[in-house]
Amino acid sequence: MDPILDQDFVKRLHKEVDKSLDVEWCPTQKRWVIYYNNTFGERIIITVIRNEDDSYRPLDTRTIELLQKWDMSKTVNDPKYIFSEQYRKMKEYRQIQKRKHREQMRDKSRDMGQLKWKHAMANYNNGIISPRQFGRQVVYSLPLNINPKKIII
Numbered sequence: 001m002d003p004i005l006d007q008d009f010v011k012r013l014h015k016e017v018d019k020s021l022d023v024e025w026c027p028t029q030k031r032w033v034i035y036y037n038n039t040f041g042e043r044i045i046i047t048v049i050r051n052e053d054d055s056y057r058p059l060d061t062r063t064i065e066l067l068q069k070w071d072m073s074k075t076v077n078d079p080k081y082i083f084s085e086q087y088r089k090m091k092e093y094r095q096i097q098k099r100k101h102r103e104q105m106r107d108k109s110r111d112m113g114q115l116k117w118k119h120a121m122a123n124y125n126n127g128i129i130s131p132r133q134f135g136r137q138v139v140y141s142l143p144l145n146i147n148p149k150k151i152i153i
Contacts, residue, residue, distance in 0.1 A: 002027065009059045017067045021046070023059065032059055034067070
């Protein structure tokens with residue numbers, strides 16, 4: 001048999017927490033469930049009312065106190081503050097991520113440079129000498145009146 005919803009609890013919930021909250025009995029879990037009705041008409045589960053050991057708990061003041069603790073809209077009165085704080089945190093997070101990315105790329109570049117020089121030195125020790133082993137090739141354009149055999153690069 002399903003428990004009966006106490007209308008006094010619902011009135012207190014709407015008055016002390018938020019009017020957009022609803023309470024329903026969930027027969028599959030055999031627990032009370034609190035929903036939030038958003039502006040789009042969707043119902044979002046906020047919490048299932050139960051004790052810490054997952055046993056049944058009736059609707060009482062502990063539930064209202066818990067929901068009041070979770071309600072962030074009452075802690076800050078100015079909604080612009082919330083957005084500015086979120087924007088500041090987002091910018092800070094992006095700067096941290098950019099810095100980490102730069103450090104990773106610098107380390108990767110340094111490691112790749114050291115690896116190329118190791119390969120170049122190994123090739124030199126084995127008697128293989130080629131300007132291509134150092135990566136970038138330089139193409140020089142020479143004037144027509146200069147003998148290319150006399151130029152040493």
